[in-house]
Amino acid sequence: MNLARKTMNAPALAAVYEHAWRPTLFYLASGRTTGDDRRDAVDTLRLDGEQKVLDLACGPGNFTRHLSDHLTGDGYVTGLDYSEPMLAKAAADNSGPRVGYVRGDARTLPFADGTFDAVCCFGALYLIPDPITATREMIRVLAPGGRIAITTSYRDDNLFGRATTLAASISGLRLFDRDTFPRLFAESGLTEIHQRVHRFMQYVDATKA
Structure with missing residues (x-):
């Protein structure tokens, strides 16, 4: 297990992730607040009713619970993560009537x-050992007409981008170019593919035909 994944599985990080670690690092990386990201998540996933939602690599559930607040009736969000400390924090701090957590x-x-x-x-694909396989799994479990949205790392195709990619790889982080996920989505038959880049982060969403 590389340094980045060890860090994400540390109980100490789970304790501070939601209120300090993620908001600070993501603001530095993208210039966006957690509130900005949450609003975009609800809008791009088009949450407004009884949808069944999967929040992959949910961490302590700070997005998972927020997404569930925008569902009605039998709508439900399943948060999945590999880290036991993160899931314990999610269950303690971000449980609710339309949210549940599973390790996987x-x-x-x-x-x-x-x-x-x-x-x-x-904010997790760059930590997963095989992010392309994980993304294909996301597409597999998505129903026809359903929406997929990801936030992940971004690098420019220039000398600086290649240098930052090398530096990040030392700790186990991956930086993705502009084409990786839009191309994967298109090859998988997804439509309405949109991509936005903010500094070192990219936001990509699409619809399953």
């Missing part, structure tokens, strides 16, 4: 094809 591997999701109306992964 993003590369082999324990769900049937087409289970969810919306699937998301915000």
Whole structure:
């Protein structure tokens, strides 16, 4: 397990992740607040009713619970993460009537094809050992007509981008170019593909035909 994944599995990080670690690092990396990201998540996933939602690599549930607040009736958000400390923090701080948590591997999701109306992964694909496999799994469990949204790292295709990619790889972080996820989505038959880049982060969403 590389340094980045060890850090994410540390109980000490789970304790401060939601209120200090993530807001600070993501603001420095993207110039955006947690509130900005949450509003975009609800809008791009088009949450407004009884959807079944998967929040992949949910961490302590700070997005998971927020997404569940925008559902009604039988709507439900499942937060999945590999880190036991993160899931314990999620269950303690971000439980609710329309949210639940499960431990699992993003590369082999324990769900049937087409289970969810919306699937998301915000700020974690660059930590997962095989992010392309994990993304294909997200698409597999997404129902036809469903929405997918990701937030992940970004690098420019220039000398600075290549240098930062090398530096990040030392700790186990991956930086992705502009084409990786839009191309993967298109090759998987997804439509309405949109991408926005903010500094070192990219936001990509799409619809499953």
